Amino acid sequence: MSDILNILITEETLNMLMKIGIIFLKIAVVLGITLLHVAYATYWERKVIGHMQVRLGPIEVGWHGFLQPIADGVKLFFKEDIIPANADKPLFYLAPVIFMVSALTSLSVLPFFDGFVIADINIGLLFLFAMSSLGAYGIILSGWASNSKYSFLGGLRSASQVISYEIAMGLSLVGVMMMAGSLNLSDIVRAQHQYPTGMFAIPQFLGFFVFIVAAFAETNRLPFDLPEAESELVAGYFTEYSGFRFALFFLGEYTAMLIMSSIAALCFLGGWTIPKFITDAMPLLMNVPGIVWFLIKVYAFMFFYYWVRATLPRYRYDQLMAIGWKILIPLALFNIVLTGTLRTMGVL
């Protein structure tokens, strides 16, 4: 018996178990912190939009309404779970899960600070695109399975919108890939730290602009929230969902926002680093841990999401498509050509 154990438990297997354990620990930490962030993103959004509309936002539950997300969660958890009689049940159950899982899987390739990433894969950026496209399946399946015209229209709108803006977003990040020479997100951040301006947002301002607009459309946020246009489609693709399934869609949407903000922070704003000329001027800032800079950038981008939501009305659907195909894609292509030319000339 002990011989078999000795054969099985070699140093190698122990090391492997350790590695797996560490990965599981990392996953638990990242998931826990992200879900907490997502819950409080809803609170923060309601606060920001409330104050922008000269209201107070949630304030009754706890100190300044601080327990509001928890109260919402408890309420949603105990709500009646209604399934339409003619719904395609397996797909109806599956759709929110696909949506949520594809959003959460994207977290695995994000480097939160130097060295802290669950899966340090070389095609991190492509993986993110793949996952955000998979999320569209959750939306279109929910629209189809609900057997409701509002859900169906919302699902169709979302599918075409996400596919159109996926192109623009992918192309906008090609410039970043050319600048960094890598698809690994950690390498992209390091390349930015080496770069004189410290952020790709400055040389890649065209790409950054296209990315911001595409990110808004990709996460179905205002001013491009046509899939869930309340005034015409009730709630869009999740009209028929209730209780915790509805909460899953909600969580998925906010996780997607968080991930888009993280991509913006990593690819354009320098991730966990700050530009060298700032640390040269103020060496004290070197002591601030990288996660702080990363979170500041992510929060700033999230705030921008809310800010735009409080400001802009919804676009018409043909306008949305026109912006995507006639402006953003040519602009992104032009950016690629410009970046390539300048790179070969050695300017950038």
Add this chain to the structure above:
Amino acid sequence: MTVREFIKTIFFVEILKGLALTLRSMFTPAVTRRYPKVKRPVKPGFRGLHALAKDKNGRMKCVGCGLCGAYCPSKCIYIYTSDGEDHTKVVDRYEIEVLRCIYCGFCVEACPFGAITLSEHYEYSDYSREPFYMTKEKLLSNWDKYFAGEKGKNYFKKFWRPLSEDFRTPEGQAVFNKIKNAK
């Protein structure tokens, strides 16, 4: 498209202006009043729940003439009177169906004796309809509750139309002998 318009379109000048506006309004104090905790101050002359006024001696002012009920546009005032001793008119029942009242205040204006009043009380939601059927006793106790002390006196001084403090019958007007003698 002029050059200026072109530049405006490219740099989203209008959208940036809008963003600046929302950012500015984020730092202006909210206008929200947290209602159950912070109540809205009642404006003078507010027309809320009804009350039947009492005179100095604590007797009901109402004589049961029925003018308020005749004026009432939603016909929600019911008055039942009977013949008392010495042929005085006794108000047996004075009832208001509050749920049908539209708070126009015509009953207040119609009353020649300043007997029916509208108080500043407006929070009287309940789970059933019965509490909203105001009987004479309830209406009289409303007077004690919402017009205690100076408030009741000021009500007639400030908000009664036509303004008057005492509702005595003008001298020289024809009245029933017994009432004249009582004064």
